[in-house]
Amino acid sequence: MSLSDKDKSIVKGLWAKISPKADEIGAEAFGRMLTVYPQTKTYFSHWADLSPGGAQVKKHGKVIMGAVGDAVSKIDDLVGGLMALSELHAFKLRVDPANFKILAHNVIVVIGMLFPGDFTPEVHMSVDKFFQNLALALAEKYR
Amino acid sequence: MVEWSDSERKTIASVWGKIKVDKIGPQTLARVLIVYPWTQRYFGSFGNLSSASAVLANLKVANHGKTVLNALDKAVKNLDGIKATYSELSQLHCNTLNVDPDNFRLLADCLTIVVATSFRSEFNPAVQATWQKFLSVVVAALSSRYH
Numbered sequence: 001m002s003l004s005d006k007d008k009s010i011v012k013g014l015w016a017k018i019s020p021k022a023d024e025i026g027a028e029a030f031g032r033m034l035t036v037y038p039q040t041k042t043y044f045s046h047w048a049d050l051s052p053g054g055a056q057v058k059k060h061g062k063v064i065m066g067a068v069g070d071a072v073s074k075i076d077d078l079v080g081g082l083m084a085l086s087e088l089h090a091f092k093l094r095v096d097p098a099n100f101k102i103l104a105h106n107v108i109v110v111i112g113m114l115f116p117g118d119f120t121p122e123v124h125m126s127v128d129k130f131f132q133n134l135a136l137a138l139a140e141k142y143r
Numbered sequence: 144m145v146e147w148s149d150s151e152r153k154t155i156a157s158v159w160g161k162i163k164v165d166k167i168g169p170q171t172l173a174r175v176l177i178v179y180p181w182t183q184r185y186f187g188s189f190g191n192l193s194s195a196s197a198v199l200a201n202l203k204v205a206n207h208g209k210t211v212l213n214a215l216d217k218a219v220k221n222l223d224g225i226k227a228t229y230s231e232l233s234q235l236h237c238n239t240l241n242v243d244p245d246n247f248r249l250l251a252d253c254l255t256i257v258v259a260t261s262f263r264s265e266f267n268p269a270v271q272a273t274w275q276k277f278l279s280v281v282v283a284a285l286s287s288r289y290h
Contacts, residue, residue, distance in 0.1 A: 031268060032271055035268040035269065035271070035272050036271050036272040052268050105252060109259045109271065110259075112260040113259045113260060113262075113263050113264065113266060114263075116260040119260060120195075121173060121177035121178060121195055121198075121199070122177065122195045124174065124177070124178050124256070125178040125180075128178055
């Protein structure tokens, strides 16, 4: 389900609106993922504090959303643009790619909460497709 | 058997109590049909689903959204027997309606998103966790009689 020009324009338009709150969205989404899907905590057993408001959670949420923003700027070639990140996830982090969908769901929940008027069903569809393509690009180097 | 803490029972009852079925039901089903358009395969008799605005304006979609969401009431009122509660509905979806059970998961996800959009900061991580646990039990129950 590749991104049409309309999808790309919708995603870029939404990003322009939400990017001022990127750090907050990232922290909130990441924290929710750890709470709602506790199996995801297995990747962070080396962290002292996994509670939603914790410093490490907030910091990592910011890192994640930064990468999402970067992906938006590389929306015309996600596989090429995210090659290094894919290698990191494939060879070093070895995160099960099923978790990309889980994180995407939580980002979508938070966007919906913070921007209810902007997150119409049409926008939701394009964003869902974007995250699906992002996940595929991230999984590119896995095998 | 699914175990529910007192706090989880309270949370589920509270969230359900605040959900306006007549508003959230139609919004949720419309969102499923728009975000995951292949789900339209089950609604050939519903008329115009050709665009997002058509889906949102479609009365049959709206009415069916209410029907589907109202069916959740049984589970809320019977948290300790959700599987038995939906035994017949599960058979219906498998044998008569021939619905791929993955659709239950898509509907549950959309419902969570619509509820989050409506409740906003009230829908905190702990509430989301409990709500999603509840919906995953419902989804499992609806899938339980498939063969």
